[in-house]
Amino acid sequence: MIYNPAAANPLNGNPLRSREDVAKSLCDLFDPLLPYFSQGGARVRLSGTAAHFDRIAADVEGFARPLWGLVPFAAGGGQFDHWKMYREGLANGMDPEHPEYWGQVSWIDQRMVEMAAIGFALRLIPDLIFHPLDQRAKDNIVAYLTHIRKYDFADNNWKFFRILIDLGLEEIGADVDRSYTDRYLEELDTFYLGDGWYRDGNVPRVDHYIPFAMHFYGLIYATLKRGDDARRERYRERAAAFAKDIRHWFDADGGTLAFGRSLTYRFACGGFWGALAFADLEALPWPEIKGQFMRHLRWWSDKPIAERDGVLSIGYGYPNLFMSESYNSAGSPYWALKAFLPLALGADHPFWQAEESDAFVPNEPVTLPHPGMIMMHTPGNVVALSSGQQNHQMRFGAEKYAKFAYGSRYAFSVEAEERIFQLATFDGMIGLSDDGRHYRIREDNEEVLIAQAGIYARWKPWTDVTVETFLVPASPWHLRIHRITTPRRLETIEGGFAVERADLNADSVEEDVGMASVHTSTDFTTIVDRSSDVSRQGRAHRALPNTHLIWAKTLVPQLMGTIEPGTTVLASAIMAQPTDSGDPSSAPAMPDLQALERTIRQNGVSASPMGMVKRP
Template sequence: MTYDPATDNPLYDNPLKTRVDVETGLRDLFDPLLPYFSEGGARVRLDGAAAHFDRAAADLEGFARPLWGLTPLAAGGGDFAHWELYRQGLANGTDPEHPEYWGTVNSTDQRMVELAAIGFTMRMVPHLVWAPLPQKAKDNLAAYLKHARKFDYADNNWKFFRILVDLGLEECGVDFDRSLTEKYLEELDGFYLGEGWYRDGNVRRIDHYIPFAMHFYGLIYAKLARGDDKRVAAYKERAALFAKDIQHWFDEDGGTLAFGRSLTYRFACGGFWGALAFADLEALPWGKIKGHFMRHLRWWADKPIAHGNGVLSIGYAYPQLFMSESYNSAGSPYWALKAFLPLALPADHPFWTAEEEEAGFEHKPVPLKHPGMVMQHSPGNVVALSSGQQNWQMRAGTEKYAKFVYSSRYGFSVEVDERAYQSGAFDGALALSDDGRHYRVRETNETAQIAENCLHARWKPWSDVTVETWLIPAHHWHVRVHRITTPRALHGTEGGFAIARADLNADDYIDEKGRAVARSKTDLSAIVCLAGRRDGRAFRALPNTNLIASKTIVPQLRGDIAAGTTVLVTAAMAFKAGSEAETALTTPPRAPDLAALEALFAREGADVSAIMVPERF
């Protein structure tokens, strides 16, 4: 038996072609939550799993996050039968005397995140959530929001949450200290890098929080702000620039680059396209924007992303806790409903009336200096060669940010046992061990540069071991060059792309000197040693490590690394099964000239923006 898509994905069988289809999809995603609302309507508790914040905040998360979709639905004239339930919840959750009170904010707090959706709702549909409330409930709600906004918000995209609350308070005629609004707007501008790119705080990472947070909230502000024309114009100009780059994080089938944290928010990644429409910003032709938006929703429609009760799971393409962050509660995945922002637009908006256009990607590499990536498009996939990012603060941060390569079709894997070197997947990575049990992979970079379509980084897996890595696109393949300097002997394992594994070990694979290949009915993955003496191994990874497929096989190269300096050169590829893949397999690239690479970076190397803040420990 396989999963039942009728119960394990509320979007299954929805064609997702029209505005009506999108409305239907939203309702189908919300309805499974109804049995989990508390008696007083203020809390939604979906299971017993915990996040680092308290249970009341997690219950508020379950209550508030659906509003990112429900509010646009109502603003656009769509029917929703449960606004009385939400009014009851708002009244009880902000009443200190009610047993379902959400708890008082007294410092940086998860409640600040969730109150943003409430502020957005008060701004968009005050006639549904504010005007009908009795005066006491209005007073409690206003007092709760005003109290929370006095405290420091996290130094990243969180600063937008106070601004969204302020938009709601303003719309509902509540007085508040506007100097705090202006302060955060100015601080958010400090995260702007140029050419449309932000960073999410003063950190060495540039991920999906840029489209689905920084630009998403900025475009909402651009649509709803009053009397801030200069900043509105800047937000729109930045988003228009950004669209030309971020489109390359999507493949022609609608999949997005699996990279970074918070991927359990799933189709929130498509929220940027909807936010462009919401702000009436034709950054690309409307048909292109609509195509990216609709294809992304359709990409998710056949994945087992929900439990059997229809509630979205923590995970990515299937339920998977290994990839989660400490701030993921059972309600966290409902930030996915940010994708439904265009439902606020009337049916005759050019976004909705446009005919979908294909992405029209060319297959030549696309360098992106700010995130430190070189993008490679192929049918149904986009690959990012990557250097310059890191995240030490979160579980599996190394796998989420510091691999050499990421993909929309093949995702990436998280390791589940740091004391089992022989069992590591190591897809898109080079793992080194000095005892055969523990291992080190790239976690941080001392330097990271981009030159033309190539990347270079220097990193230290131990204080006395230095690795330099060059990444070079090569049509269907990409090439990795590693120069390793070590005072002692090591063992290395380097992985290609993970593809879905057949049951009963019925995989078609090749293990041989210098090469490993894995074939399935749908995909082919290969890794080839172009320099060095390594053995190929098509490794059956531990289950539930990869974000896309719950069981995978990963071609690897393995071998000893002597003390001194060793140069390893690797070619890797993965492609949809077929004649093009088989032809590519027979024509791997040649090893590049290392001296020529060094000369290229000496002449044209530019620092990757992501690395250009002080390292934090």
């Protein structure tokens, strides 16, 4: 038999239609971890790969992150046979005299992140994880958590971790200095942008941490905190507003927009829908919320996201260290279990009782100024035309935040070789080279405007080269226009959407002056030149392996050309859809650039995750 890597996925074969199906999937995801628990139960080491933090902290990740699913499962009456192991592991990990002690924290540390799950467990199921322990173990747990909470947490969503730790400490009767908690709650409010949107810290960045962290933890606080009624209600109101926007990051098949960092957390992206249910917040009709939640889990069920033993891999659609972050250890992917929060609810809750409804799919593009995106729903896909965000700190930050277009079905690629211009993928992006070997791409912007008609961004790949990019929705197509002013000759490569490449060159490709297309057994993707200043050659590029998030081998249509010193306008029409639709001859024409720019400047807002400014 030929090995089917998707068969190792614990979700594979599960219909994921009912509460029982979801509970089974949680147990199936956890069971492969059992052989990797240490003798004392305090550590889980899953592979030899490393993150930037120490091995002990990575082992604590493996121990703690499954609790995001196991705790609500138990709170909802689920039968889990290994709470004794978890109790012993918790006691041993926080015992300074035990060989499996987790170590003392005295600065910003990954252990701070993982203690949030411990606080959540102490708040929700203390009778299973805390009260049966002897007094010495209880004292050690209180001492460890009260010690760790007095240090500064990272200035982003991490601030919620101290708050969740405090929920647990308060539940078990420990003394808590509320000033620490109150200060972080106030500082978290400074990240709020309006209309339900946050940024993830004091940086111009809006990504999946907003639904699966800021709102996820906020809704847990709103549900489990006693008192602080005004703030709890604010969290609920913000989440309700946010739901109406974030649904446009999910396609009709359950896939979500592949954008930003930490995508190895996979179906944690569905945690927001589960958190609405946990908070009993009908921000959208229950059938729509349930549909979003269940479709998202099903979307992952046929992907080879696990190793042969069923342990979730670092990666996205398959095991892939290229796209991972420096803080991703082998235990990191188990934040995906955040999706199982609604298992805390009984089967009689309206969320579980609801019949799934189809996704809301608007006919027109939807403008989301806070993340700086225009969303287009196309068959089996959602496309984000993106103004570009700044992330200089993360691996492949430009690919994850600054491309011109992202999708759910077609995701994006990272670059594997920055010194071979001709081998670069550049899907959703344009690459520029002045020596034919090295290249520059957009990393950040000097100015951004977003309007219903399109997005304008001005950016500099070099200090003496200026690119003004216009992104125009024309669903299922979009237009990209680049007005490039350069003092020297530049080579350019621009890519459309990548699709999976078949073996034996079985895909049909078309390469010509001014266009490139790829037909596969499932998809069609094309890029059509609409430039008048220069002619570009089409190419169906075989990308380097393991650079795409969903498929290990891809083809991407590209346009290649050279521009001379001065100002040049490059324009292209791009589209990707399932194979049963798509025709290059229907590509939209180049618009009147002066009229487009005038419209955007008159009607646009200055889009930045640091806050929007309406132009006078």
